[in-house]
Amino acid sequence: MADERFDAIVVGAGPAGTAAAYTMAKAGLKVALVERGEFPGAKNIFGGVLYRKQLEDLIPEWWKEAPLERKIVEQRLWILADDSAVTFGHRNQRYHDPPNCWTGLRVKFDPWFAGKAEQAGAIPIYETVVTGLLRAGERVRGVITDRDDGELEANVTIIADGVNSLLGKQLMVHREWRPDEVSLAVKEIIQLPKQTIQDRFNLEGDEGCTIEIIGHTCGMAGLGFLYTNTDTLSIGVGVMVSDLKKKRVKPYEVLDGLKQHPAISRLIQGGEVKEYSGHLIPEGGFNSIPALAGDGWMICGDAAQLVNAVHREGTNLAITSGRLAGEAAIRAHEAGDFSASTLAAYDEAIRASFVYKDLKKYRGVHSLLAHEDAEQLFHRLPQALNDAAYEMLLVDGVPKRDKQRKAIRRVKEAAGGAYMDLIRLGLKGWRAMNG
Amino acid sequence: MSDGTQTELQRGEPRRDPKRRKPMVGLQPEGDVDWSSYRGVLVVVEQRAGVAKPVSWQLLGEGRRLADKLDAPLLALVMGHQVAHLAEEAICYGADRVYLCDSPELRDYRTRPYSRVCLHVIRTFKPEIVLMGATYTGRDLAGAIATHLPTGLTADSTMLDVDEDRLLLASRPAFSEKMLATILCKQFKPQMATARAGVFEALPRDPSRTGEIITVPPQIPPEDIATEVLEFIAATDRVNLAEAEVIVAGGRGLGGPAAFAMLKELADALGGVVGASRAAVDLGWIDHRHQVGQTGTTVRPKLYFAIGISGAVQHVVGMQNAECIIAINKDPAAPIFQIAHYGIVGDLFQIVPAITEAVRARKAAGGLRADGEGVGFSLTGAGSGGPVRGAE
Amino acid sequence: MLHLVVCIKQVPDSREIRIDPKTNTLIRQGVPAIVNYYDLHGLEEALRIKDRHGARVTVVTMGPPSADKALKQCIAMGADEGVLVSDRAFAGADTLATSYVVAMTIRKAEEEWGPVDIVFCGKQTLDGDTGQVGPGVACRLDLEQLTYVEKVEHLDLERREIIVHRHLEDGVERVRAKLPVLITALAELNEPRRASLPGVLRAARYKPMVWTTNDFPDLDRSKIGLRGSPTIVAKTWVPEPRKVNTEYIPADPPEAAAEALVERLFASDIAEKLGWVQGVRA
Ligand SMILES: Cc1cc2nc3c(=O)[nH]c(=O)nc-3n(C[C@H](O)[C@H](O)[C@H](O)COP(=O)(O)OP(=O)(O)OC[C@H]3O[C@@H](n4cnc5c(N)ncnc54)[C@H](O)[C@@H]3O)c2cc1C
């Protein structure tokens, strides 16, 4: 056991934990930030979009010093069939100032952010795995690590150990995730010359572009993405674990399929794969949010399922939840009371924030994905949409009215054969997206 | 930090006052030195118990080439006890003049007495280039001498040359063999380098060569011999990869530790040693000392068998300079074939025993020296006759 | 109390360095900096002596300001003090200039914390790869030099004697020497420990001492940095990959394959070089 006591211990130096550590250290609390990686971000991955707003609440104009890749000025959505794509997109000069979001790499961003927490006074304890919690009855009084003399005590422990939260399970605030509550994402980083990326994606300087992808996921519920970094591309796909199990497909096979799609292969052509990684994403959404605080502990970020899968937002929810947990700890510190009732202030703050509201809005999406036929949503409909577009745009002497009818029939068939099916699906989708 | 330790220390031998500690020979005074009187290439001969290390003769071979280019004499320094015969040998291998220091105090290699003699020879006879083997002993000695002189020292060279300004161009691998760097020492003499064993060719031994032998008095003060070599324990399972001339290496394709016995048989038949890929070592099939490659030993044998080894770059950097590479692998696309001189695409379990048999048959027919043992280690034993087919 | 000094160097993890195929230059970007592998074995041995006999362990390194991270790692493992010698004037040093500065540093450490009994160095560095700094330091401090040590068999504080096993190509040498000595460590020496949690906490707050040229009143400036380095890197290049025309020998039947291979080996000059073909003429 280490001789000294801390005011707070944070487990996990991802966006959530670091935000909490930074907030508390800045207020003068004695904070230990424990991370299992060789350094923060060493093994962490995400798709790659970092948002301005939520981190700005902590560090004004943070983007001027943080290591970022490209400023996103265009976001696209591609709906893929086997050899075709229906595409949408939005590009806006207004995203230049102030920027809305950037692509980033965790190996660079996480160490920078954790460095800010260290500068603020948080004590880094890296390459150290937290293996359990020190308890006194219900109360959490610290952590046990895998080092010699490895127990560490504190008034409050903030759990931010990510989606597969070991500590969350130990606290029994959540069980093992069900296969339909998490998706498995695989991602590759592909290196290409800067100029090639700019030419292929119609970008200049540090401008960037994101492409979200629906369809071509072997008929499973999942989303693909292709993001531009400075001199690499991030390409990946996340698929519901329950579907992977059902279909007995390996995640990298899905990614390989995407990479070979004619619309995508030419964007990544000639690039060298630099990195391959996989990670879970919480998909349970609103209905899976566990209890957020108890005697001597709080839980935030992915560990608390605070991810907005629809808008691929996670880091920003993590940062906000970390900040709110940190602020609750500061108040508890001032009051000298770390009981569940004091720390409940964190739970209330989450409820009052966009985190809760956004997740609530999309609470239906999870059950839609879990209960609707994935084959239909992620294969037959995209296919039909592409066929319909093809029919409509093909100039072959068929009168336009007949074409329109044919196109609508295609989509209708994919939805189940009748207008009613299409309307039912549409409504369900609408409700899921609008809460 | 018990008090006991303190008193013990005080009772025992006194510690030297660091302020009164004097460097052994004193670093050479600064100031203008006339380097032009420095001439000749000196090779320091390494030996144990009167037997020279092959690298010594290899360096004489390379040194001969450099000396001829410089139109300067090739010098050798032989130190040890009862080593006069090595002075003669050094002449047979190309030296024009040999400095011989023979003394009981030099029986075992020890840094201080050896550097004392070395420094005396260098300062008295002023060679412009000094070469030593990049062996453990060679590096130990060279590092000490270069500091005392002082002069620049290039470690572990694999290419040597001289230019028109009589500068030594010593090239050495850098960054885990990924690059080569050429290193010069312009302002000091002698220019020193240690050079890797097995890279350079010895000249054929020529007993008719003549040369001069100059005896050097040892003059070793007693305080230089305080260190004692208590004993030398020769390695029994000679995993001397670095100096081996034949290596039979196996990888994950062997499927388990048992198959290394099969490799050992082939290695024994050829008088070679067994090597391994890291995969095989990591799996615990064979000891780390056998590992070839970036994090193992870099080897340069005449003959290298890569058996059930895919040829990952980390393995290849450690063995690509073998003179002849034979790859046996059932996967025709294995990268090892890209650098192999002979490739056999097939099952190692069938092919390796067959090769062992064929080699043994040769031996029985007189195609290999009958003792097999030692063949892989003796350059000196190389026959002077041309290549002759075995059993005919 | 015994005073043990460990010399360490922060090096780029050379296993991760790649060559840019187009420019033939090293890609150092993103290559992690680590404590030179062998130096950690030197530190571990010092810590073991400290555990057994009690000792003060001082770690010294010459390097850029960022090398304080390497010192902190040593503090976490259990070293008492870490000294970073850092100054622009030291930059560009070869082994001769490095050993001069490291030796001066150890001298100064002796003034601060008492005469040194054992200095530990690594066998060699991953980037310099010379193994010359250790012997250089030993010479300059007039320490007995024990290189390539794979075992410390015995340490007798009463008689101030140490017995070590030196690793050589063809065997092991047992050597007895009088303290003070300098030891260069092999990986076989020991298994470096993982820092304890209190160690990590201490390291997190620890600020290594930083000494610059100003801290060495009798430093000879002609012996440091680029100026004090007699060796010059004239050029670097990437060797051409060897091009070989692989001759494939049919594998079936194995006996024929084996015979064909042996036949070819004997016909080549390899057989002669290996001395296989002697005896035939005789
Ligand atoms: C493929 C993919 C794409 C994504 N794309 C985006 C995107 O574009 N934009 C976005 O905003 N979000 C995205 N996300 C989500 C986002 O990455 C997460 O929501 C966010 O990282 C959560 O932060 P966190 O701090 O809660 O957890 P994490 O980032 O997972 O951090 C947890 C930390 O805890 C450490 N840890 C875990 N267990 C222990 C232990 N026992 N002891 C010590 N340390 C421990 C881990 O090493 C890790 O550093 C994506 C996720 C994935 C997988």
Ligand SMILES: Cc1cc2nc3c(=O)[nH]c(=O)nc-3n(C[C@H](O)[C@H](O)[C@H](O)COP(=O)(O)OP(=O)(O)OC[C@H]3O[C@@H](n4cnc5c(N)ncnc54)[C@H](O)[C@@H]3O)c2cc1C
């Ligand atoms: C930092 C670092 C350092 C490394 N350092 C080293 C190093 O120093 N040395 C080293 O070797 N590696 C090193 N490696 C590991 C290296 O990358 C490879 O993993 C390793 O060399 C693979 O060993 P292998 O060829 O035995 O195994 P594999 O790659 O698995 O190859 C086995 C081969 O055996 C063949 N085979 C299987 N069965 C048979 C059969 N019955 N008959 C014929 N052929 C068969 C297969 O076709 C295959 O080609 C290092 C890696 C890293 C990351």
Ligand SMILES: Nc1ncnc2c1ncn2[C@@H]1O[C@H](COP(=O)(O)O)[C@@H](O)[C@H]1O
């Ligand atoms: N800059 C340095 N500072 C401290 N010690 C060093 C430095 N460079 C080398 N050493 C020590 O000398 C050993 C041999 O280094 P090298 O001669 O560069 O291979 C290393 O393992 C270190 O112990």
